Amino acid sequence: MAQNLSALLILLGALFMFIAALGVARMPDLFTRMHSSTKSATLGVGLIMLGAALHFGEIGMTMRVVAIIVFVFLTAPVAAHMLGRAAYFAGVPLWEGTLSDALRGHYDRRTHRLLSDEKVDETSAGDLAV
Amino acid sequence: MILWLTIGLLIAAVLLCLYRVARGPSLPDRVVGLDLLSSVTVGFIAVYAVVSGEIIYIDVATVLALIAFLGTVAFAYFIEKGGMPWRKT
Numbered sequence: 001m002a003q004n005l006s007a008l009l010i011l012l013g014a015l016f017m018f019i020a021a022l023g024v025a026r027m028p029d030l031f032t033r034m035h036s037s038t039k040s041a042t043l044g045v046g047l048i049m050l051g052a053a054l055h056f057g058e059i060g061m062t063m064r065v066v067a068i069i070v071f072v073f074l075t076a077p078v079a080a081h082m083l084g085r086a087a088y089f090a091g092v093p094l095w096e097g098t099l100s101d102a103l104r105g106h107y108d109r110r111t112h113r114l115l116s117d118e119k120v121d122e123t124s125a126g127d128l129a130v
Numbered sequence: 131m132i133l134w135l136t137i138g139l140l141i142a143a144v145l146l147c148l149y150r151v152a153r154g155p156s157l158p159d160r161v162v163g164l165d166l167l168s169s170v171t172v173g174f175i176a177v178y179a180v181v182s183g184e185i186i187y188i189d190v191a192t193v194l195a196l197i198a199f200l201g202t203v204a205f206a207y208f209i210e211k212g213g214m215p216w217r218k219t
Contacts, residue, residue, distance in 0.1 A: 007132045010177060014139040017170050021143035024150045024166050033150070033162050041169040045195075048173040052188065055180050064188050068172075072195055079165065079202040086210035087158035112210070 006054035013047030016040045029095035030087055038080040045072050133181055140177065143170045161205045168198030 023036025046069050053065040089112060094101060106115050147170060150163035172191045179187035 006180075010180065011132050011136050011139075013173060014136040014143075014177070017173055018139045018143045018146075020166060021146035021170065024163060025146040030156065030158050030162065033159065037162055037166040037169075041166050045169055045173050045176075048176045049191075052176045052180050056185060058185070061185050061188060064192060068188070068192050068195055071192075071199075072169075072172075075195075075199040076169075079199055079206070082203055082206035083158060083161060083165070083209075086206045087156075090156075090158065090209050092156050092158055 002054055002057065006051045009047050009051030009054065013044040013049075013051060016044035016047065020044060028097070030092045031084060032095065034080055034084055038076055042072055042076045045069070133177065136177055137174075137181075140170055140174050144174075157205075158209060161202065161209070164205075165198065165202045168194065168201070172198070 017040070020037045020040040023040070024033050027033040027036050049065045049069050053062045056062075088103065089107070107113070108115060144167065147163045147167040151160050151167070154160040154163060172195050175187055175191040175194065179185065179191070
């Protein structure tokens with residue numbers, strides 16, 4: 001029973017990772033690719049690790065697996081946020097079908113400060129063309 | 131049997147990531163591909179630990195998860211501090 005459940009969890013995790021990779025290969029721009037990759041890859045790692053822990057069924061293994069899962073769930077959003085923020089400053093173009101860019105005009109592109117109220121003049125702030 | 135199907139899925143995921151790394155029009159696209167590649171590799175090592183029955187491989191997965199996070203953060207810092215000077219007109 002535990003073996004069947006473990007195999008099912010590992011297969012499900014691999015399926016999530018395949019879907020994440022498919023999204024990274026097929027999505028139209030950087031931010032949709034990150035949206036595809038970060039969440040489902042994190043879930044895939046968690047499911048595969050849970051399946052491995054269930055397969056071995058030892059306390060030392062389970063502790064390592066819990067440590068990996070906690071670490072990945074903590075660091076993957078941080079890394080994705082840093083990369084997306086850096087890419088936005090570097091001027092990576094959005095998909096042409098994008099409906100709204102809520103950050104447009106709120107970032108001072110020179111000092112990298114987020115201004116919530118006043119608008120920054122985009123033309124004088126040095127538009128970083130890609 | 132299910133484990134071989136799992137390994138096939140993960141190999142396909144690695145190939146798709148490598149396609150994005152080779153193709154990606156900008157540097158952050160390639161970094162996203164590399165980040166996902168390291169996540170898939172962590173999962174792959176866990177599956178290999180199950181296939182081979184050796185618990186010790188899980189330690190390798192731990193170290194790889196740590197290193198992958200550091201690599202992505204370093205790339206993001208590099209890009210934010212003006213890491214693409216050839217693109218500024």
